[in-house]
Amino acid sequence: MSPSAIVHLQSRRRWLARAGVLLMGMGAAAARAAPLPAATRDRRDLVIAVSDSSESTRKVVTDLRRRFPRAQVSDAKVPASRRAMVIAVGPVALRAVMADVGEGPVVSVFTSSQVYHSIIETAGDRRSAATAIYAEPSPAAQLRLVGMLFKRPVRTAVVLGARTAFLEPSLQRAAAATKMPLVVENYGAGDSINGILSRTSDAPAILAIPDSLVYNSENLRTVLLTTYRNGQAVVGFSAALVRAGALATTYSEVEEINAQLEELVNDYDLHGRLPEPQFPKYFRTLINEDVARSLNLVVDEIARNFAYRPGQR
Template sequence: MKATPDIDAYRQLESSFARWRVWLCCLLVLLWLPALTFGQSAGATDVYVAGSGNDALDQYVIRQIKQSVGPAFNLTPLSSRKNLPGNRAPVLAIGPQAFSRVLQQDAKQPVLALLVKKSLVKEYEEKPGSQIGAVYKDVPLIRQALTGKAILPQATRIAMLATTESADLYEPLLEQLEAFGLEARVFITDTNEQLIPTLNRALSYGDFLLAADDEAIYNPRNIKHILLTAYRRNKILIGPNQSYVKAGSLASSYAPFPEMARQAAEALMAYRETGQFPPPGYPDQYRVQVNEQVARSLNIPLPDRDDIADTVDQILLESREGSQ
């Protein structure tokens, strides 16, 4: 006799499977939800990132800042081909081109600038309604001058080259040096023909040559002639930045990138709390890069670079304490 299927048993089994499917779907949703919302923290502040165009640099910046701010912020890259979001969320601008691009689209956009010079920030900071924070990448000239003093303790006079238009870069420094037992002169050169004769006069005056971040003077076309002339006179160049130390400058102070990223993170946290960025400023910590080969060729005893940085920090600290 042929067995007859039990219809009720099939229906009960089908109902049981249906219930299990519902429970399974609910479980999968619970498991997938954190993955779907990864990096988009509840209650986090949205920050858009206007990149420098160097993907490796931009990703490094984002990672460094995320390490400091944690889940408090959602950092979202902003395509250079798109307009700013209309919600006025703050923008982290990496480098001068990104900074200028953002503010040219909207001068009132809250923007935090990183890897930019003070001079560029000042151009936009004075415009009405601007909401700008910044961590400058350049080094205060007084710190560069004291870097030279830490290497040459006997130095009392500093020479500087400038064009007519760039001479004002050194004006704040000239007012500061007397407090540190130093004096300085700016020597003006406006043409290629004037450069070497003016440099020779500068080297006759100064114990060392101090360079601001002035592309009119310190550029690939001029630097070889400046360095060779200085070496022949047994004089050193301090500054203007790390790349010139590799080219033949004896030393330069610089801000380590993790320190700049840390201060950028602090500025973002301040914005989250108050709705305003802190005023633009220099990093709190600096290091020194040196060219040991140049020091040997000029027979200059070169302290450890950490000792140089510590000496400069101590001199500046004592100066601030003495002025209070």
């Protein structure tokens, strides 16, 4: 290994030692939301259901109160009025709301697709009146970012466990739209992360999807160091993962998720139909420039400024 490569490897180990990579919760299976009766659509109550008073939750609630001044903020464990529309902030709040016997629509925010679907699977009749804006980035935006970083379509591997297998159709659609060659590896019960990384070592890029079976606090160091040695770029699913040593990600701020939520609520008021669960529409990009240099990638302003903001056409 060259002296410069050794320096980059040592630097990466320091990132991993410092960074606390917070894995968002994760799940599997999707359901189309059915239209709700007119009586339900006429509701005027909007409840923001929370499960804690952390700084991050307070930031979310402050922005939501600005957008929805008449909304009530409530402990998720306290049942809302039966016809209220409930915005469940985070997975703990979503689980409590879905266990309630209310009849109104539920919109999940700041919960990953894996956890959302694991909760919805056990929600019985309420699942048809629920939808989500997932916490993790859109696969379509992530694959577009891969193309910008490499300046061409490159073979990209994605690893899915049993609880994220439901994402494969949307990943394949995104790959077709971006003309990105996509290789899907299924992480089975007898698999190890080392075996998966060995099978995908010829792919220049790895698209990491939040899946607690595949990526967790015990093996992220191994994943990032092994892909570094293989000369592979990891496009991660959070800003924290990029700071820890992944190459890049698209990510959404609170205000961007909430802007999409505001559009969803307004559309529901007009048409009385919840959309299917969706990925964040508005985003910006974070790139680890040190990792890019170690991979001999020249990052241009097009990639750095890749974003879609509320109000942008």
